[in-house]
Amino acid sequence: MRVQFLIRGVYLLFGCSFCLSEEFPRNFKRHSELVKRDDCQTAPEWQATQSAWIADDTDANAASWWQNISSKPHGSFTNELGEVFSGHLSRFECGIGAQSTCTSPACSVYENNTSPAWSYELTLAVVNLNKFFNDLYTGIINGQASYQALVNGTMVFFPRKPLFVLGDAAVWTITLLTALFAIPATVVNEPAGINAFVSAGVYQINNTLQTHTITSQLKQNRGLAELSSFAATVGSATLGGIELWANSTLSGDTDPLKKNILDYLYNGTFVNGTNLPNSTEVELFYKQQIISREINAQWRTWKIFVMFHKTNNSDDTSGPSESRYYSAADGGVYYLYFYHEDGILRGHLDKPWGLDFLNGNVYGITAADITKASARAFRAAKFNYNQSFAQERIMTSISSNGALNPFADGAGWEGTWTLPVCDTGIHNWNSQYGNKTTRYGMLPCCCGVNCTDTAAFVKAANMKYFQTLVHGCRGLLGHSDLNFKKIDYGYALDDQLALVYHTWPIAGRVFLILAFIILPFVGWIGRAMFWSEMGKQGFHYR
Known part of the structure; x- marks a missing residue:
């Protein structure tokens, strides 16, 4: 009886059946006493919350436990965690493909094992992390398959056979x-844990990828089929990397x-996995991102751009509603355009190729997504939004407390599309798609404050040396407050x-043609008459 009393006293004092074992450290800080079995479902210290994690001093307790375990021969982190605290013994297995064996029992099991609340919190976080790894893995597999199935259909977005830099x-x-790894930032505001995970x-x-890709091929231009094949190689290598990282x-x-x-x-970065995406959501994000970036890479080589106009009217209708993106922060509205050339010094604003096909169940990418992503990229880095900057912005989103959310924005996340933007300020040169009421249509004639961004925009929009633009703008600005001659x-x-002959009215062009035909004939007759008269007077042409 005395022995049983002593053992019971140790249980009550330390709250742990392993306290007399060398496998369990004796110096854990006990911030919460064990509660009755019926109460653990509602007791604050047993909840899957960041506050409970902190209150239970889970980080310090877990670090002390693992340091003690790992200092001697041991099994995997998850094996040891399950065996010591929840009675799983060797059945608690986690890793890619091991979701069914990586589950946490009810908190009452931990009570029965006289395990502390922090061990339950830690197990929940491990289970959620394992599920996230597996959903990423499965989502990428399916996303890559979806992309491969759709890649040939993307030809509708290109006017001619496209060429891609394979390394892209x-x-x-x-x-x-990087955006997928940063998803937990949308669930919990804990930059340190998420930064470590994403990095x-x-x-x-x-x-x-450096190990599995052939660097000599990265800068080569190839067709869509070669890009698709290379993307499959990259995707396969990526999956291998994720599996290795997750299991390790x-x-x-x-x-x-x-x-x-x-x-x-x-x-408590992963202690609550309620709002983490499932594999289907990861698949959709992956597919949208890879297709968006493929099309964006080609559209960047054409006269496809976005125009911004300052207005307080969020329901502005000066441009095509399907591509409208209104930003209260920027104080105006953005519209997406493609300048379609109808002939020499003639054209109009229209929709980019295949825009209607993007919106729907197949791709799920709207014109407004394209406008929004491009607008935000422009505001972040103007015409210099490169891939390095894109990754920096994703890392910034981790500490934004949800203000920046790549996963929620999807195809509308800044930098997914990076079409150049002309900030026209108070000048409204928007138009509905297909409007051909004037020879040149509307044009981006002045970009930025005092038109200082115009030359940079023109270059980014593939309009440099495009005479239709300057001829059209000369006429468009003729009755405005802007001086065409002062814009660079x-x-x-x-x-x-x-060149300008093509802008003349039909009557003028007919007159010019007739002039070229008749004037030489008139000149010949006049010359003949002149020398005939001179001959009569004794002069002869030699």
């Missing part, structure tokens, strides 16, 4: 995976950046007769 596929993949993931993927993490290994699973789980377009207006 690797860059797109790294950027969109490790990006490092792993970069390292994997859940085993308790330290990553190349000197972080481990406890750094990823810091402050990056090139000069060409007024040669051979």
Whole structure:
């Protein structure tokens, strides 16, 4: 009886059946007493919340426990966690493909094992992390398959056979995976844990792709089929990298950046997985991102752009409603356009190729998404939004407390599309698609404050040396407060007769043609008459 009394006293004092074992450290801080079995479902210290994680001092307790375990021969992190605290013994297995064996029992099981509340919190976080890894893995597999199935259909978005830089596929993949790794930032405001997680993931993927891709091919221009094949290679390598990283993490290994699973789980980063996306949502995001970036890469080589007009009217109708994006922060409205050339010095604003096909169940990308993503990229970096900057912005989103959310924005996330933007200020040169009421249609004639961004925009929009633009703007600005001659377009207006002839009315062109036909004949007759008269007077032409 005395022995039983002593053992019971130890239980009550330490709240742990393993306290007399060398496998369990004796110096845990007990911030909460065990509650009755019927109460653990509602007791604050047993809830899957960041506040409970902090109150239970989970980070310090977990670090102390794992340091003690890992200092001697041991199993994986998840094996040890399940065996010591929840009675799983060796059945608690986590990793890619191991979701059915990586589950947490009810909190009452932990009570029965006299395990502390923090161990339950830690197990929940591990289970959620494992599920997130697996949903990423499955979502990417399915997203890649969806992209491959649709890639040939994307020809509708290009007017001619497109050429791509193969290396772009690797860059797109790294950027969109960075956005996927940052998803937990939308669930919990814990930058430290998420930064450690994202940084490790990006490092792993970069390292994997450098190993599996042929660097000599990265700068080569290839067709759509070659791009698709290369993207499949990149996708396969990516999956291998994620699997290696996930399994290594859940085993308790330290990553190349000197972080481990406890750094990823810091402050309860994954303790509540309620709002983490499932594999289907990851698949949709992956497909939208890779297709958007593929089309954007080609549209950037054509006269496709966005125009911004200052207005307080969020329901502005001066442009096509399907592409409208109103930003209260920017104080105006954006519209998406393609300048369609109808002939020499003639054209109009229209919709880009295949725009109607993007919106729907197949692609799920709207014209407003394209406008929004391009507008935000422009406001962030003007015409210099490159892939390096894109990754920096995703990392910034981690500490934005939800203000920046790549996953929620989807195809509308800044930088997914980077079509150039002309900020026309108070001048409204918008038009509905297909409006041909004037020879040139509406044009982006002045970009930025005092038109100082015009030349940069013209270059980015593939309009440099495009005479239709300057001829059209000369007429468009004739009755405005802007002086056409003071605007730098990056090139000069060409007024040669051979070019401007095409802008003349039909009567004028007919007159010119007749003049070229008749004048030589008239000149010949006049010359003949002149020398005939001179001959009569004794002069002869030699």
